[in-house]
Amino acid sequence: MRYLPLTDAEREEMKRAIGIADVRELFTCIPSGQCRPPLGKLPKALSEPELLAVFREFGRRNGFAAALSFLGAGAHSHFIPEVVSYLSSKGEFLTPYTPYQPEVSQGSLQAIFEYQTMMAMLTGLDVANASLYDGASAAAEAVLLAVRRSGRSRVLLAESLHPEYAAVIRTYVQNLAIELVPVAVEGASGRVSVSDLRSQLDDATAAFVFQSPNFLGVVEDGKAIAAAVHERKAFAVQVVAEAMSLAYLTPPGEVGADMAVGEAQSFGLPLGFGGPYLGFMAVREEFMRQMPGRLVGETRDLDGQRGYVLTLSTREQHIKREKATSNICSNEAWCAMRAGMYLAVMGQAGLACAARACHLNAAYFVRQAAALAGIRVVYARNFFNEVLVEVRKGSAADLAAALKKKGILAGVPLAWFDAGQKNRLLLAFSELHDRAAIDRLLAAIGEAS
Amino acid sequence: MSHLPKLIFELSREGKIGCGLNEADVPAEPAVDAELRRGAIADFPQVSEVEIVRHYMALAKLNYSVDAGFYPLGSCTMKYNPKINERLAAAEELQAHPYAPHDLVQGNLEIMARLEEWLVELTGMAGFTLAPAAGAHGEFTGMLVVRRYLQEKGDPRRVVLIPDSAHGTNPASAHFAGYEVREIASSAKGTIGLAELRPHLTPDVAALMMTNPNTLGIFESDIMAVAEALHANGSLLYMDGANLNALLGIVRPGDLGVDVMHINLHKTFSTPHGGGGPGSGPVGVAANLLPYLPVPRVRKGGSGYEVVYADPRSIGRVKNFYGHFLVIVRALAYLMALGRENVGRVAEDAVLNANYVRSQLQGLLDLPYKAPTLHEVVFSDSGLPVKTLDIAKRLLDYGVHPFTIYFPLIVHGAMMIEPTESESKETLDDFIAVMKVILGEARENPELLRQAPTRTPVRRLDETQAARKPVLRWRKGELH
Numbered sequence: 068m069r070y071l072p073l074t075d076a077e078r079e080e081m082k083r084a085i086g087i088a089d090v091r092e093l094f095t096c097i098p099s100g101q102c103r104p105p106l107g108k109l110p111k112a113l114s115e116p117e118l119l120a121v122f123r124e125f126g127r128r129n130g131f132a133a134a135l136s137f138l139g140a141g142a143h144s145h146f147i148p149e150v151v152s153y154l155s156s157k158g159e160f161l162t163p164y165t166p167y168q169p170e171v172s173q174g175s176l177q178a179i180f181e182y183q184t185m186m187a188m189l190t191g192l193d194v195a196n197a198s199l200y201d202g203a204s205a206a207a208e209a210v211l212l213a214v215r216r217s218g219r220s221r222v223l224l225a226e227s228l229h230p231e232y233a234a235v236i237r238t239y240v241q242n243l244a245i246e247l248v249p250v251a252v253e254g255a256s257g258r259v260s261v262s263d264l265r266s267q268l269d270d271a272t273a274a275f276v277f278q279s280p281n282f283l284g285v286v287e288d289g290k291a292i293a294a295a296v297h298e299r300k301a302f303a304v305q306v307v308a309e310a311m312s313l314a315y316l317t318p319p320g321e322v323g324a325d326m327a328v329g330e331a332q333s334f335g336l337p338l339g340f341g342g343p344y345l346g347f348m349a350v351r352e353e354f355m356r357q358m359p360g361r362l363v364g365e366t367r368d369l370d371g372q373r374g375y376v377l378t379l380s381t382r383e384q385h386i387k388r389e390k391a392t393s394n395i396c397s398n399e400a401w402c403a404m405r406a407g408m409y410l411a412v413m414g415q416a417g418l419a420c421a422a423r424a425c426h427l428n429a430a431y432f433v434r435q436a437a438a439l440a441g442i443r444v445v446y447a448r449n450f451f452n453e454v455l456v457e458v459r460k461g462s463a464a465d466l467a468a469a470l471k472k473k474g475i476l477a478g479v480p481l482a483w484f485d486a487g488q489k490n491r492l493l494l495a496f497s498e499l500h501d502r503a504a505i506d507r508l509l510a511a512i513g514e515a516s
Numbered sequence: 517m518s519h520l521p522k523l524i525f526e527l528s529r530e531g532k533i534g535c536g537l538n539e540a541d542v543p544a545e546p547a548v549d550a551e552l553r554r555g556a557i558a559d560f561p562q563v564s565e566v567e568i569v570r571h572y573m574a575l576a577k578l579n580y581s582v583d584a585g586f587y588p589l590g591s592c593t594m595k596y597n598p599k600i601n602e603r604l605a606a607a608e609e610l611q612a613h614p615y616a617p618h619d620l621v622q623g624n625l626e627i628m629a630r631l632e633e634w635l636v637e638l639t640g641m642a643g644f645t646l647a648p649a650a651g652a653h654g655e656f657t658g659m660l661v662v663r664r665y666l667q668e669k670g671d672p673r674r675v676v677l678i679p680d681s682a683h684g685t686n687p688a689s690a691h692f693a694g695y696e697v698r699e700i701a702s703s704a705k706g707t708i709g710l711a712e713l714r715p716h717l718t719p720d721v722a723a724l725m726m727t728n729p730n731t732l733g734i735f736e737s738d739i740m741a742v743a744e745a746l747h748a749n750g751s752l753l754y755m756d757g758a759n760l761n762a763l764l765g766i767v768r769p770g771d772l773g774v775d776v777m778h779i780n781l782h783k784t785f786s787t788p789h790g791g792g793g794p795g796s797g798p799v800g801v802a803a804n805l806l807p808y809l810p811v812p813r814v815r816k817g818g819s820g821y822e823v824v825y826a827d828p829r830s831i832g833r834v835k836n837f838y839g840h841f842l843v844i845v846r847a848l849a850y851l852m853a854l855g856r857e858n859v860g861r862v863a864e865d866a867v868l869n870a871n872y873v874r875s876q877l878q879g880l881l882d883l884p885y886k887a888p889t890l891h892e893v894v895f896s897d898s899g900l901p902v903k904t905l906d907i908a909k910r911l912l913d914y915g916v917h918p919f920t921i922y923f924p925l926i927v928h929g930a931m932m933i934e935p936t937e938s939e940s941k942e943t944l945d946d947f948i949a950v951m952k953v954i955l956g957e958a959r960e961n962p963e964l965l966r967q968a969p970t971r972t973p974v975r976r977l978d979e980t981q982a983a984r985k986p987v988l989r990w991r992k993g994e995l996h
Contacts, residue, residue: 069853081868081871085872085875093864093867093868096734097737108637109859113852115853118604118853123607126607126609126623130620132608134620142836148535148565154572156606160572161583163580163582165792165793175575180523180989184990200653203835239692337606343843364986365987365996366979366987374974374977378986378988388684394655394688394691394692395650396652397782397793399649401790404791412535413537414532414533423544431542434545
């Protein structure tokens, strides 16, 4: 077997050195009646060409590749410069373990330090951690952090939070003494109802978790939200499910958010059918020692040279066990490193250019869609790159199905998350689209609705 | 002047560009209020493409990796990561959007269904969720399943028992699932038997979390009796499968009475660890616990594969979308390459390699637990003139990645060595020879070890300073 380098002769030699005649003697500690199950359902071993053929066949059974896609809702297609794939696939970045031995891990550590810095710059907050699993679990960790830091146990969640994020938060806190309370969204603006928020805030409230741009595509009035939350000495937690928006909109830290968490898949990671992606967390300095996850910090070596180490590890499970700030161990280090590479290559101008194109393409669609009789854009202003539309007749799923026949994935029908939302479709635009693609979408909607 | 690479921010010069994107070809008419938009991101890198490539190439040179050499990091199963799996995971035809209609992603759903089916066959569990993102996430998911099951039976109970040799993630995961942790001392043999379990097995015990083989590399031989005692008490047995590599094709946890377990695809199934992730931590359960697994669940329906998104008895959703799909792809490819002919060989060679290392070093190092070794062996620094840390750092000078140090906590100055099946006898002999040289140096010139490493890009780093005054980012104008 090509992955097993020992030869039979070597195995014999090693057995002699150990003092056994048969390798089975090494397994006598295992209840003998249970040993060597038949495993008949496992496949037969495949050669490398056979493996390629089998996976090509899996690929053939997928049919999305040729479609023009406007799917988003927390997973976004963006252009990935070749340099990112080239560099991140190097074995030196792909095949080390967690950098427990910093003397031989400065490459990973410095790359993560640079990533942390860029995420802090993008969010306008003081520090970012080295990654969490994904946007949803990062939101859940933010809830736990807010509760820990405040000593309060009530957490408000905007109803315009991505439904999967809200679901994961509910799962995480299901056995903890944390009360989750929904805050309403104003139908007319698509924004959090600040009056409902004020009425729900009390002295037991640890935090308000809101998403911006929210799940309906709308950019929140973060300043009004943060002001209301801070009046009651609670924390404002901004969720960002489309990190590209950070390059276009006023950053969470400037808005007044105490923490920003979310999904940074947009920074150089392929769609990959949903993962692995990149959860991020950035906070004001006062939360630093309570943060979950790994942190890379700068220090000096014995010769006074600059170097990097994993730091503040007394927060973590391997030291604190059940008193740790989180149980997280393996995180998304490679994804964070790759995001760092992406951000470096895109740079100040490139990232702004991509983010601007995302928005301008969405804005173009919204202006042109006004002429379509079959749909209505629900919120025609203050979106970033996602647009919610209502179909006037039939269901959003029907419209999506009709467009699928024309090779267009028009958007995510909200019925995917909430069976009651039959006539709403969420469309996402990016710098990968151009005017011709959007015109094609508009024409197809015109014909189908 | 430092020979280390500058930070990307220190390479930045106003006006440099690393990528060539066009402006959008639609009218530049934004629809966002001006006060909601940001200006240029201050101090963000402006670096040319060639300089970026050289920057990261310079960083790559500072890293040790499995591709570069032996990496006997105990408990981490740093086996070789087959290159074909990277190509398969990068295939365009698999990069679907997670909300693409199901009829367009039948191939991807089949990949998930196949892996689940074969994990079932390998472990004897009744079903798996592939959603958890990593081992610890799997533990948390598994403990939520335990709790929900017991809750439905009328009482979630209060306590989870965890051996003193366990990974720190076990108590942390149990805690976040709402449990109080009670630690059990291992026996003199290093294992948990009925004698260790019984005094703690009170009616409020929800489960025992047991790593098997445990972190000493020892198989928990009493596991069936332990499972029986737990079940008689209405408690469940959770098996941490971090060390499943030793059992692959040899024995199935489901046949031993295990109720819930997680697997680390990034260990046993060869997916690269990426400098700390992404991992993937599928959770398998016995038949009576199937209804509580998280959503979504992929299943075969009349017209192909379909996905169940909601189930009232499920613990709910633990993650966005479906899980770490591209890690799942690599794991499936690995399993298909091995096939049923070779899975047992993986465990045999891994165990043979560990025992070979043990046989060659046990006269030179203290071996506190002498029970048979499976995939890893744990020595102690007792009786040595230097500390484990010094030996580890000296190994770096000889170009070898150290073993896991100071874990498990029950061994003084633990040196936890897991060679894995990926290593040739030649590599092991080289490692053994280096260890002998270092142990000789320890006797004759211990200062050499205390000063080590001296041949690495940086020397020992001041971790105390890093934690006392944390510098977690670069800032313009500050001294870095």
